[in-house]
Amino acid sequence: MPASCAGKVAVVTGGSRGIGRATALRLAHEGADVALVARDIDGERLGRSLAGTIEEVRATGRRALPIAADLTDGSIRRASIIEQVEAELGPVDILVNNAAMSVFKDVVDWNLDKVRAMQEVNVLAPWELCAAVVPGMVARGSGWIVNISTGVAEPDRARPGGAAYGGTKAMLDQMTRCLALEVAGTGVVANVVSPQGASLTEFVGQLVDRGALDAELTEPVEAMAEAVVVLATAPADVNGLVVRDLQLLAELGRAVHDVTGVVVLDGYAASDLATRIRDMGESPANSRDLRGAWGSSWGGAPEAVTP
Numbered sequence: 001m002p003a004s005c006a007g008k009v010a011v012v013t014g015g016s017r018g019i020g021r022a023t024a025l026r027l028a029h030e031g032a033d034v035a036l037v038a039r040d041i042d043g044e045r046l047g048r049s050l051a052g053t054i055e056e057v058r059a060t061g062r063r064a065l066p067i068a069a070d071l072t073d074g075s076i077r078r079a080s081i082i083e084q085v086e087a088e089l090g091p092v093d094i095l096v097n098n099a100a101m102s103v104f105k106d107v108v109d110w111n112l113d114k115v116r117a118m119q120e121v122n123v124l125a126p127w128e129l130c131a132a133v134v135p136g137m138v139a140r141g142s143g144w145i146v147n148i149s150t151g152v153a154e155p156d157r158a159r160p161g162g163a164a165y166g167g168t169k170a171m172l173d174q175m176t177r178c179l180a181l182e183v184a185g186t187g188v189v190a191n192v193v194s195p196q197g198a199s200l201t202e203f204v205g206q207l208v209d210r211g212a213l214d215a216e217l218t219e220p221v222e223a224m225a226e227a228v229v230v231l232a233t234a235p236a237d238v239n240g241l242v243v244r245d246l247q248l249l250a251e252l253g254r255a256v257h258d259v260t261g262v263v264v265l266d267g268y269a270a271s272d273l274a275t276r277i278r279d280m281g282e283s284p285a286n287s288r289d290l291r292g293a294w295g296s297s298w299g300g301a302p303e304a305v306t307p
Contacts, residue, residue, distance in 0.1 A: 004233045006031030009089045011082070011133075013037040013071060013125070014099030017048040018201030019148060019224045023096055024057055024064075025259035026225040027232065032094065033063040035085040041066045048202060065089055071099050071125040072117040078125055079132040091140065092133045094232045097126035097172075098148045104161035115164050122168035127175060130190070134179070137188045144232045145190040147176050148224070151244065153194075173242050180240030189239040191231045196246035197280040199224055217280055219246065220265055223256045230254065246277050 010027045014020040015036030024034045034057050038050040050066050057064035065088050067081055085092055101118045126147055137143025152162045153169035173192050180190045197219040198204050207213040227245035230252065231238070241248075249256065249270070256268035268276065 003029075003031030004229065005094070008032045008093040009035070009085065009091060010094035010096065010232070011035045011037065011085055011092055011129070012096045012098055013129070015053050016045070016050045017053070018203070019195075019199055019221050020096075020098040021048065021053045021056075022221040022225040022259055023098060023228045024053055025060070026222070026229055026257075026261060027094070027096075028057045028060040028062040028064070029260050030229055030233075031062070033065075033089050035065040035067060035081075035089060035092075037067045037069050037071070037081060037099065039068065039070045041068050063089060071121045072101065074116075074120045074124060078128040082129065082132040086136070091136055093137075093142065094144045094146070095129060095133050096146045096148070096228055096232070097129060099125065100148065100169075102150075102165045104159075104165065106161055107163050110164060118164050118168050122165070123171050123175070126172055130175075130179060134183060134188060138183060138186045141187040142236075143188040144234065145176070145179070145188070146228050146231045147172055147190070147192045148228075149173050149192045149194045149242070151194050177240050177242065184239060185236075187236050189231075189234055189236055191234070191238065191240065192242040193224065193227045193231060193248065194242075194244050195219055195224055196244045196277055219276070219280070220256065220268070222258055222265055223249070223268065225259060226254065226256045229261070244277075246273050246280075250274055250277060 005027055010032040012020050012024045012034060015024050016038045024036055028034050036050055036053055041050045043049060054064045054066045065085060067084060069076060069081055082092060099121055101121045130145055149169045149172055151157050152166035153173050176190050176192045197217045198213055199221050200218040201221055204218060208215045208218060223245050227248050230248060250273035253270045255264045255270045257264055
């Protein structure tokens with residue numbers, strides 16, 4: 001495949017592992033220089049670190065910039081992230097808001113400090129980063145914003161325990177729709193993509209191993225990376241979408257490739273996607289209940305489980 005992002009600068013939040021790592025590597029293989037944001041650079045969790053992803057991006061021959069920032073912290077000035085990227089890599093062409101906090105608990109069981117932290121990382125951080133990149137993108141006449149969401153944000157996918165996660169992501173979806181209207185005609189586009197199934201991050205793999213999630217309802221992280229590349233190279237009239245990754249790819253007749261963009265994943269050719277979508281179908285009546293999936297030892301913000 002041609003290098004569809006050649007010469008572009010991309011920012012990916014939550015870049016240590018999972019969807020963020022896969023997206024960063026795919027963008028790099030597509031020719032982009034990539035800035036990666038995570039809570040810390042060297043800290044390892046679930047066998048991966050931001051430093052490790054940076055090394056993998058640089059191995060593609062592209063520039064990579066690590067930025068340590070806790071996006072749950074509302075006291076930080078997140079626009080400074082964009083300023084640092086533009087000082088070191090150049091103007092930002094692509095912003096992928098992937099970092100997320102996801103926990104399922106009943107409304108009465110929530111600690112409000114945790115709810116506020118979820119609002120900070122799922123809504124306010126993407127909002128502030130969008131606000132920081134849009135003026136420059138508009139001035140240059142082009143730019144791509146891709147926000148990562150979840151099916152739990154959809155009104156008919158409400159489920160016990162999903163108020164905080166689904167609610168914050170619903171706000172992100174609506175913010176993106178409105179932003180798309182505001183930048184219409186400028187060459188800047190803003191879209192949302194969610195996994196069709198639970199994206200098989202390192203953390204979700206643990207849920208599958210523990211029997212908390214059915215492996216048949218998961219999808220490879222490369223599916224989201226493929227969809228992000230589609231939206232990060234979309235024409236200016238593809239604006240304001242809120243879509244699932246496999247549905248988007250199926251509509252375009254596009255297969256899911258590995259992070260190099262060369263090898264089609266087994267079972268994810270374009271002709272396979274309709275079956276995959278059907279097999280992952282989940283009616284509101286039997287939505288998975290992930291309350292307590294992390295166990296009693298949970299003490300931090302796990303990666304987003306985005307069914």
